[in-house]
Amino acid sequence: MNMTASSAHDPSAGFSGCGPLLSSVEDAAKPTRLRILEAVRATGHASRAEVAKSLQISPGTVTSVTAELISAGLLEEFERPYLNSGRGRPPVALRLVSDSHHVVGMKLSDVSHSAVVCDFAGEVRAEASIPRGQSSDGTAQSLLEEAVALFDLVTEAAGLRRSDISALGLGLPGLVDYTTGHVQWSPILTEGPVPLGPDLAARLGLPVTLDNDANLVTLAELWFGAGRAKSDFAVVTIEHGVGMGLVLGNSLFRGAMGLGMELGHTKVQLDGALCRCGQRGCLEAYVADYALVREASTAMQGPLINAAEGVVLGSLYDQAKAGNEAARSIFRRAGRFLALGLANVAHLFDPNLIILSGERMRYDLLYTEEVLAEMRMMSRNTRGRPPVVEVHAWGDKVWARGAAALALTDLTETVVRMEASA
Ligand SMILES: [Zn+2]
DSSP states (O other): OOOEEEEOOOTTSOOOOOSOSSOOGGGGGSOHHHHHHHHHHHHSOBOHHHHHHHHTOOHHHHHHHHHHHHHTTSEEEEEOGGGOOSSSSOOEEEEEOGGGOEEEEEEEOSSEEEEEEEETTOOEEEEEEEEOOTTOOSOHHHHHHHHHHHHHHHHHHTTOOGGGEEEEEEEESSEEETTTTEEEEOTTOSSOSBOHHHHHHHHHTSOEEEEEHHHHHHHHHHHHSGGGGOSSEEEEEESSSEEEEEEETTEEOOOSSSOOOOGGGSBSSTTOSBOTTSOBSBTHHHHSHHHHHHHHHHHOOSTTTTSOHHHHHHHHHHHHHTTOHHHHHHHHHHHHHHHHHHHHHHHHHOOSEEEEEOOOTTHHHHTOHHHHHHHHHHTOOTTOOOOEEEEEOOOHHHHHHHHHHHHHHHHHHHHHHHHHHO
16 A cells, blocks of 8 residues: 545535534533534534524524634634525525634554544545555554654645644554543554653644544544434444444443443453453454454465465455355354344443444455344344444544544634633
8 A cells, every 4th residue: 555645625515514413411511602613513504593593592692602703713604695595685604614723633553544634614625544664663653653744744635734733633443541642552552551642742732632443433423424313323343353432322432431342352252262452252352353364274274374464364255255164154153253242232232323334345244134133133122123233334534534523522622712711
């Protein structure tokens, strides 16, 4: 893979907003300015009357608060020409001043790193990716250098300078402490814990928010995808490991220390297979890439014993597709463990929707109707209505957009706070 960068902005294209469409319990505690900005961002544009109605606040309050936001350069009025009947003044609506701020969202992984630049309204203005460096030694320092290089690449693709970016949101696999920006452990680092967030913030001179990558793809669903209008949903990701993100009551659930949702390390077998976390019987030890490779090395013939994980996995997939029974049975068994894990999620959280997300090629083998039927069997509750399961085979850009949503959330709160104290 090569380094790529492109600008994605098309000012003529309509942008229909982003962000959660349903309100959460936390909304009531937010300042009115913040709620108005988020409401306008969610629909792309809205009239004052629509804002008042959706937030259930008085038109007078909306008028005075939006006046402050307009003078602060965060909101602007525009005419909705398509609603103009031709008589009188065209109706006036509000939208975010998209160029008032820009953020970068970034996903770091073992194969490549991806990034997007989003404007204040949440629209993607540029994207870029770089392969993980051959010289990368897995230290925090080399990962930081790669993140900085990608930051500069995507910023340049958007026609911006480093100083034009207001915040960076960043995700990587592993145990990431959202509150401190420290990475406790990550499969793409040889050391830990490391203060990656604070180090990057110091290097780039802007606020940096870190999160687990499964939380980012969940945020992407909540901001841009099928989760925008869902109150309770889970996202399960299967790549190198098994990750999970959860939205409860319209907001992302992180647990007491931001280290929860480790579906991959929930136990599905007593004294079971050895997991890379050091414990036995974890779901990940039956479903993740390395588990399939482990099975393949014992079940399959050929010169694959010493091949790289990706090569073994590709070959296993090809052989299963071609009808090789041993290869098929490996996927079938992994699929049954996956069904078990998903049924547990359904029983614990009663989500409206479970989204299976990722882009690995084997998805069509692992997520067969057979697997989903087994999951439905195991999660049948008293109502007899298991959650809907959807497969979203999204690429890394979507994870990076989730990281941008993380940065935008924090940035918007900060901007509102600063305006209030100005
Ligand atoms: Zn484990």
